[in-house]
Amino acid sequence: MGLSSDKTSRSDKSVLITGARAPVALHAARLFHQDGWRVIMADTPRHPVSAASTCCGSYYQLPSPRYALADYADAMDTVLVAEECSLVVPTCEEIFYLARIWQERDFTAELFAPDLPLLEEVHNKDRFIKLCKHLDLPTPETRLLQSRADLNTTLDQCASLVYKPAWSRFADRVLIQPKAGQLSTIIPSPQEPWVAQHYLEGEEICAYGVARNGHLLALGLYHSSWRAGKGAGIYFDSIRDQASLEFVQQFVAKTAWTGQISFDLMRLRDGSILPLECNPRTVSGLHLFRRNNPLFTRDTGTLLEPDIPKPQMIKLAMWIYALPAAIKSGKTADFFRSLNKAEDVMSWPYDPLSKSRQLKSFVEILTLAARKGITPQQASTRDIEWNGNWCD
Structure with a gap:
C-alpha cells in the first residue's frame, strides 16, 4: 500500500x-x-x-x-x-x-x-426491472437470457429490442435493434446472463440522486449529448422533469435507500417515464453541484438541486472521444458550439490541475489497455468492476 x-x-x-x-x-x-x-x-x-x-x-x-x-x-x-x-x-x-x-x-x-444485497439487486439489469415491478413502478418489457435457447426465442423480434449484459457498464457490448446475424456473438449463461429490453422511442434522461433512510435529499437530472463511445457521458446539460423526479422519489422511498443512486430513464412522448437501468454509485450528475455538497446535505425538507446554469464537460475527453465522432458524423460545428458553451469539470477556482497531470493519468490507463489487449474504457474499471461474482 x-x-x-x-x-x-x-x-x-x-x-x-x-x-x-x-x-x-x-x-x-x-x-x-x-x-x-x-x-x-x-x-x-x-x-x-x-x-x-x-x-x-x-x-x-x-x-x-x-x-x-x-x-x-x-x-x-x-x-x-x-x-x-x-x-x-x-x-x-x-x-x-x-x-x-x-x-x-x-x-x-x-x-x-446501502447494504450489499440491495446493491447487488439494482446493479443487475434484470433484477432491477423485477424490483421496480415489485414496487409497482412502471417498467419496459425486459427478458432474462441465460442460454442460447433463451436468445433464440427473441430472434423474430430482435429489430425492436436492445440486448445488453446483465452486468455491464459504459454500454459495453450493447446491441441496439440488431439484425439476427449480429446475435451470434452473444452467448448467455446463468453465470453471464443478458437481457433483451424493448427498444423505447423517446428522450433519455440521466438522474443522479442522494438519499438517506428513504428520503431524497438531492437530485440532478441531465442530458448527455456527447459520450465516450456508446456509453459514458462526457457533456452534461442540467434539466428539470417532474415525472423523473417522482420516479426517483418513489424508488428511494420504497427501498429505504441510503447513499448515492443514479438511473438511465426514458421520457416517452406522453411525458411518462420508464427506467432502463440503475447505477448505485456516483455518476456525472454530481458535477452539476458546485456551491452545495449533496453528499453531506441534511434533510431540511427542501430538495437540493443543481446550482450551476452552464453545461459541464470533461474537456480532455471531449477532444479525445467527441471530436472524432463529430467529424465522422458531420457534426463538427455542433461540437465546437457545445465546447464553447460549457465549463470544464476539471477546472476549479482554487484548485488548478495541470493538463500534464490529467494526461499522466490517462496514459496510465492507455498503458494498461495496451498491455492487457483491452479498450481504454475496459482498462479504466478492470480492477474494481463487479460482475455478480467474487474472485476470492
Whole structure:
C-alpha cells in the first residue's frame, strides 16, 4: 500500500473518498474540502488525477478489490485507523467490495451506501426491472437470457429490442435493434446472463440522486449529448422533469435507500417515464453541484438541486472521444458550439490541475489497455468492476 505526502492540516472531520481515478471523485473531494472536511483519497492506480488536487490531504494506493479482496480489506482497515475517518464515500464499482467488507468487519466509519444485497439487486439489469415491478413502478418489457435457447426465442423480434449484459457498464457490448446475424456473438449463461429490453422511442434522461433512510435529499437530472463511445457521458446539460423526479422519489422511498443512486430513464412522448437501468454509485450528475455538497446535505425538507446554469464537460475527453465522432458524423460545428458553451469539470477556482497531470493519468490507463489487449474504457474499471461474482 502506497501513501502520498500529507498536504493539509488535521480537521475534526475526515472523509475517505474511494475511486480517486474518476473525475467525480475529484469533484466530491472539492465539495467536502470547501465544507471544511479533511479529504483522504484511495484507489489502485499510481497516478489518479485526484491525488494531485490541493483538496486531497493524502492519497493511498490500494490493492485491487476485485483480485485481492482480503488485502484490500486489510489496507482499508489501516487507512481508516491511521486517518480517523468517520465517513467513507465510494464513487465507482469498488462500492460492492466495500459493502461486503463492511458486512464482514466491524468498522466504526459510516459507509455511505446501502447494504450489499440491495446493491447487488439494482446493479443487475434484470433484477432491477423485477424490483421496480415489485414496487409497482412502471417498467419496459425486459427478458432474462441465460442460454442460447433463451436468445433464440427473441430472434423474430430482435429489430425492436436492445440486448445488453446483465452486468455491464459504459454500454459495453450493447446491441441496439440488431439484425439476427449480429446475435451470434452473444452467448448467455446463468453465470453471464443478458437481457433483451424493448427498444423505447423517446428522450433519455440521466438522474443522479442522494438519499438517506428513504428520503431524497438531492437530485440532478441531465442530458448527455456527447459520450465516450456508446456509453459514458462526457457533456452534461442540467434539466428539470417532474415525472423523473417522482420516479426517483418513489424508488428511494420504497427501498429505504441510503447513499448515492443514479438511473438511465426514458421520457416517452406522453411525458411518462420508464427506467432502463440503475447505477448505485456516483455518476456525472454530481458535477452539476458546485456551491452545495449533496453528499453531506441534511434533510431540511427542501430538495437540493443543481446550482450551476452552464453545461459541464470533461474537456480532455471531449477532444479525445467527441471530436472524432463529430467529424465522422458531420457534426463538427455542433461540437465546437457545445465546447464553447460549457465549463470544464476539471477546472476549479482554487484548485488548478495541470493538463500534464490529467494526461499522466490517462496514459496510465492507455498503458494498461495496451498491455492487457483491452479498450481504454475496459482498462479504466478492470480492477474494481463487479460482475455478480467474487474472485476470492
